Amino acid sequence: xxxxxxxxxxxxxxxxxxxxxxxxxxxxxxxxxxxxxxxxxxxxxxxxxxxxxxxxxxxxxxxxxxxxxxxxxxxxxxxxxxxxxxxxxxxxxxxxxxxxxxxxxxxxxxxxxxxxxxxxxxxxxxxxxxxxxxxxxxxxxxxxxxxxxxxxxxxxxxxxxxxxxxxxxxxxxxxxxxxxxxxxxxxxxxxxxxxxxxxxxxxxxxxxxxxxxxxxxxxxxxxxxxxxxxxxxxxxxxxxxxxxxxxxxxxxxxxxxxxxxxxxxxxxxxxxxxxxxxxxxxxxxxxxxxxxxxxxxxxxxxxxxxxxxxxxxxxxxxxxxxxxxxxxxxxxxxxxxxxxxxxxxxxxxxxxxxxxxxxxxxxxxxxxxxxxxxxxxxxxxxxxxxxxxxxxxxxxxxxxxxxxxxxxxxxxx
Amino acid sequence: xxxxxxxxxxxxxxxxxxxxxxxxxxxxxxxxxxxxxxxxxxxxxxxxxxxxxxxxxxxxxxxxxxxxxxxxxxxxxxxxxxxxxxxxxxxxxxxxxxxxxxxxxxxxxxxxxxxxxxxxxxxxxxxxxxxxxxxxxxxxxxxxxxxxxxxxxxxxxxxxxxxxxxxxxxxxxxxxxxxxxxxxxxxxxxxxxxxxxxxxxxxxxxxxxxxxxxxxxxxxxxxxxxxxxxxxxxxxxxxxxxxxxxxxxxxxxxxxxxxxxxxxxxxxxxxxxxxxxxxxxxxxxxxxxxxxxxxxxxxxxxxxxxxxxxxxxxxxxxxxxxxxxxxxxxxxxxxxxxxxxxxxxxxxxxxxxxxxxxxxxxxxxxxxxxxxxxxxxxxxxxxxxxxxxxxxxxxxxxxxxxxxxxxxxxxxx
Numbered sequence: 001x002x003x004x005x006x007x008x009x010x011x012x013x014x015x016x017x018x019x020x021x022x023x024x025x026x027x028x029x030x031x032x033x034x035x036x037x038x039x040x041x042x043x044x045x046x047x048x049x050x051x052x053x054x055x056x057x058x059x060x061x062x063x064x065x066x067x068x069x070x071x072x073x074x075x076x077x078x079x080x081x082x083x084x085x086x087x088x089x090x091x092x093x094x095x096x097x098x099x100x101x102x103x104x105x106x107x108x109x110x111x112x113x114x115x116x117x118x119x120x121x122x123x124x125x126x127x128x129x130x131x132x133x134x135x136x137x138x139x140x141x142x143x144x145x146x147x148x149x150x151x152x153x154x155x156x157x158x159x160x161x162x163x164x165x166x167x168x169x170x171x172x173x174x175x176x177x178x179x180x181x182x183x184x185x186x187x188x189x190x191x192x193x194x195x196x197x198x199x200x201x202x203x204x205x206x207x208x209x210x211x212x213x214x215x216x217x218x219x220x221x222x223x224x225x226x227x228x229x230x231x232x233x234x235x236x237x238x239x240x241x242x243x244x245x246x247x248x249x250x251x252x253x254x255x256x257x258x259x260x261x262x263x264x265x266x267x268x269x270x271x272x273x274x275x276x277x278x279x280x281x282x283x284x285x286x287x288x289x290x291x292x293x294x295x296x297x298x299x300x301x302x303x304x305x306x307x308x309x310x311x312x313x314x315x316x317x318x319x320x321x322x323x324x325x326x327x328x329x330x331x332x333x334x335x336x337x338x339x340x341x342x343x344x345x346x347x348x349x350x351x352x353x354x355x356x357x358x359x360x361x362x363x364x365x366x367x368x369x370x371x372x373x374x375x376x377x378x379x380x381x382x383x384x385x386x387x388x389x390x391x392x393x394x395x396x397x398x399x400x401x402x403x404x405x406x407x408x409x410x411x412x413x
Numbered sequence: 414x415x416x417x418x419x420x421x422x423x424x425x426x427x428x429x430x431x432x433x434x435x436x437x438x439x440x441x442x443x444x445x446x447x448x449x450x451x452x453x454x455x456x457x458x459x460x461x462x463x464x465x466x467x468x469x470x471x472x473x474x475x476x477x478x479x480x481x482x483x484x485x486x487x488x489x490x491x492x493x494x495x496x497x498x499x500x501x502x503x504x505x506x507x508x509x510x511x512x513x514x515x516x517x518x519x520x521x522x523x524x525x526x527x528x529x530x531x532x533x534x535x536x537x538x539x540x541x542x543x544x545x546x547x548x549x550x551x552x553x554x555x556x557x558x559x560x561x562x563x564x565x566x567x568x569x570x571x572x573x574x575x576x577x578x579x580x581x582x583x584x585x586x587x588x589x590x591x592x593x594x595x596x597x598x599x600x601x602x603x604x605x606x607x608x609x610x611x612x613x614x615x616x617x618x619x620x621x622x623x624x625x626x627x628x629x630x631x632x633x634x635x636x637x638x639x640x641x642x643x644x645x646x647x648x649x650x651x652x653x654x655x656x657x658x659x660x661x662x663x664x665x666x667x668x669x670x671x672x673x674x675x676x677x678x679x680x681x682x683x684x685x686x687x688x689x690x691x692x693x694x695x696x697x698x699x700x701x702x703x704x705x706x707x708x709x710x711x712x713x714x715x716x717x718x719x720x721x722x723x724x725x726x727x728x729x730x731x732x733x734x735x736x737x738x739x740x741x742x743x744x745x746x747x748x749x750x751x752x753x754x755x756x757x758x759x760x761x762x763x764x765x766x767x768x769x770x771x772x773x774x775x776x777x778x779x780x781x782x783x784x785x786x787x788x789x790x791x792x793x794x795x796x797x798x799x800x801x802x803x804x805x806x807x808x809x810x811x812x813x814x815x816x817x818x819x820x821x822x823x824x825x826x
Binding site: 013014015016017018019020021023024025026027028029030031036037038039040041042043044048052185186187190191203205206260262265269270271272273274275276277278280282283286287288289290291292293294296297300301330331332344345346375376377378379380 | 424425426427428429430431432433434436437438439440441442443444449450451452453454455456457461465483484485515516517518519523524562673675678682683684685686687688689690691693695696699700701702703704705706707709710713714743744745757758759792793
C-alpha cells in the first residue's frame with residue numbers, strides 16, 4: 001500500500017488561534033484512494049519543516065505540504081523543498097504571467113518569490129489566491145506543495161491533486177464494507193471480529209448510539225461470512241449493513257407503513273423522544289410521548305393500575321405492557337412502546353442496575369413485553385442503549401415478529 | 414522558553430473519519446502559558462508513535478500524547494511510553510480500584526491493561542471514561558498521556574494537566590474568572606467581550622447547552638465591570654459565575670424548595686426531559702413530562718381546548734400556558750413549564766423558525782407565558798436553546814419573578 005504524510009505549516013495553528021482543517025480532508029480522501037496516512041504534522045512557520053521533510057524524503061511515498069508559500073520572509077517552504085531534492089529554485093514563466101494578471105500594478109518586490117518553484121517541478125493553479133502550488137520529486141518520493149488558507153488549498157486539492165495522485169498510483173479503490181452495530185460494547189465487538197474474521201482488517205468507531213464497524217481485506221464472501229458469524233453470535237438486528245442509526249430503521253418502517261408512534265419512557269427519561277423528534281418532518285410519524293418518571297405519572301397519565309404496580313413493581317414486563325397500552329390510548333397513535341428500568345447508579349425495587357423492561361402495543365395487535373439486563377457502563381449508556389433496544393424491538397413488533405424471543409436471544413448487551 | 418510537542422494517536426483521525434480537536438486546545442492553552450509548540454503530529458494506532466516519541470525524548474521539553482490508552486489490542490501507547498523511558502509497566506492499585514468500581518462485573522480480561530502505567534509515573538483521574546491518564550519522565554523531558562475521546566481528554570487537560578505544567582514551570586496561578594453564558598452565540602459573545610473589556614484576555618468554549626467564558630488580565634474590579642457590562646447587554650440570568658449548566662441552577666432551586674417539576678414539550682421534543690432526568694436522584698424533583706408533538710396529544714393528554722388551538726395556533730403564549738397547566742394537572746407536580754415553537758427547518762403556522770412560546774404554571778401561583786424569537790442556527794440548536802431558556806425562566810418563575818419582563822429584555826438570543 002502506498003503511504004503518504006501531510007505537513008501543515010502555520011504559526012496560527014501551533015498557537016491555537018485557528019483550527020487545522022487540512023488533516024481531516026487529506027486523510028479522508030487519501031484513505032479513500034487506499035493510501036495509508038503515515039502521519040500529519042502541524043508545524044510553526046519557523047523553518048522546522050526542514051528537519052521533518054529531510055526525514056520524510058528518505059522513505060517512499062507522497063508528501064503533501066500546506067502553507068508557507070506566501071511572499072513574506074517567514075514563508076520558507078519553497079526553498080526547503082528545493083533543498084530537500086537538491087534542486088535550484090527557478091522562475092516559472094506561467095506563474096509570472098498569472099501573478100502579473102492577478103496582482104496588476106502590485107506585482108513586483110517580494111511577490112515575485114511566489115513564481116519560483118524547484119527546478120523540474122510543475123505548478124498547480126490557484127484560482128483563489130496568488131501563490132500557485134507545485135509538485136515533483138523522484139519516482140519514489142513525491143512532494144506536493146499547496147497554500148495554507150483552506151479556501152485556496154481545498155479546491156486545489158480536490159480539483160488537481162486527487163486526480164494527479166490517482167494517475168501516479170493507478171490503484172483501484174479499496175473494497176471496504178461498513179456496518180452499524182447496536183448495544184454491544186466496543187471492546188467486546190472487537191473480540192468478536194477477531195474471533196469470526198481473524199485474517200481481516202477490522203475497524204470500529206464508537207458513536208453515541210451505535211458502533212460503526214468497517215471491514216476490508218479478504219474476498220467479499222469471506223467478509224460477509226465473518227459478519228454473519230458475529231451477527232449470529234449477538235442476535236437478530238444487532239448488526240446491519242450501512243451507516244445507520246437504530247432510529248433510522250424504525251423511522252423508515254413507520255414512513256413506509258404510514259404509521260404514527262408514541263412512547264412511554266421511565267428510566268430513559270426523554271432520550272427516546274428526543275431521537276424520535278430529532279429530524280425535520282418527524283411529526284409525520286411521531287405523535288408524542290409521556291416521560292412517566294414517577295409512579296404517580298404512570299398511574300395518572302398512563303392509567304397503569306396501582307394494584308399492578310404494587311404486585312409487580314414498576315420495573316416489570318407487566319408494568320411496561322400497561323405503560324405501552326396507556327400511552328397508545330392517551331396519544332391515539334397507531335403503535336406505542338415503553339421503557340422502564342434501572343439506569344442507576346443504585347438498584348431500584350430490588351432490581352439490578354441495567355435491568356430494563358419494554359412494552360409494545362398497537363390498535364390491532366397483541367401487546368408484548370420483555371425484560372433484559374444491560375451491562376452497566378454508566379447511567380447515560382444505559383439510557384441510550386435502552387432507547388436503541390426499544391427502537392429495534394419496536395421495528396420488529398411492527399413487522400409482526402415476536403419481540404420476546406428476539407430479545408431473549410440477544411447476547412453481549 | 415519551554416517547548417512542547419503533541420502527539421495525537423487515532424486511526425479514525427488518520428483515516429479522516431473524525432476531526433482532531435486536541436491540537437487547537439493544547440496549542441492555545443500552552444501558548445498562553447508562554448510555551449512554544451514545536452509540533453503536533455497525528456498518527457495512526459499502529460505503533461508508529463514509537464519512532465516519533467524516540468526522537469522527541471532526545472530534546473528537552475514536554476510531550477503530550479493523546480489516544481491509544483483503551484483496552485483493545487491496537488492501543489499501544491502505554492508500553493511505547495514505558496519503553497521510551499526504559500521503565501517497566503506496573504499495575505497501579507488506585508486505577509485497579511477505580512476500574513473495578515467503574516466497570517463492575519465487566520472488569521477483567523483486556524480491561525486490566527488500562528490500570529498499567531510506567532513505573533514511577535503518576536496517574537491522572539478520568540471522570541468520564543475508564544482509561545486514566547498518566548505522567549512522568551525525567552527532569553528534562555516529561556510525558557503526559559491522556560485518553561483520546563475529547564469528552565475525556567478535555568476536562569482532564571484543563572483540570573489536571575494545566576495546573577501540573579504550571580507547577581513544573583513555576584508559572585504562578587493566573588487569576589482567571591469563569592462564567593457560564595446561555596443562549597447567546599459564540600461569535601456574538603466574543604464581540605461583546607471585545608466591546609466591554611477590550612484590554613482583557615477573553616476565552617470562550619462552546620458546549621452543547623452553554624458557552625463557557627473565561628477572562629483574565631486586568632484587576633478583578635476591571636474584569637467584573639466588563640462582565641457586568643456584557644450581562645447588562647444580554648439581559649438577566651444569561652451570564653452566571655462559575656461552571657454551571659442552566660439545568661443545574663433549576664435543579665438547585667427545586668431541591669432547596671423541595672418541589673417537583675414537570676414539563677410539556679413540543680418543538681424541543683424531549684430534550685428538556687432528557688436533561689431533567691439526566692442526573693442520579695432526579696426523581697426527587699422531576700415528576701415526568703409529556704412530549705406533545707402532535708396537536709392531538711396537546712388536546713388529548715394535556716387538555717388544551719381545540720378552540721384555543723384554532724384561535725391562537727399551537728405556537729402561541731395562550732397554547733403554552735394551557736400546556737403548562739395541562740401537564741401540571743396531569744402529573745400532579747408542584748410546578749410545570751411548557752415549550753412550543755418552530756425548530757425548523759420550515760416555518761409552521763405562519764410563524765418563523767426560532768419562534769418559541771413558554772408557559773409556566775403552579776398550584777399556588779398565576780400562570781405566566783412569553784414568546785421569544787431565537788436565532789436560527791439549526792434545528793438542534795433551537796431545541797437546545799429553547800430548553801435552556803425554559804430552565805432559566807422556570808427558575809425565575811419559582812422565585813416569584815415576572816417571566817415575561819425578563820424574557821422580553823433578553824438580547825442576542
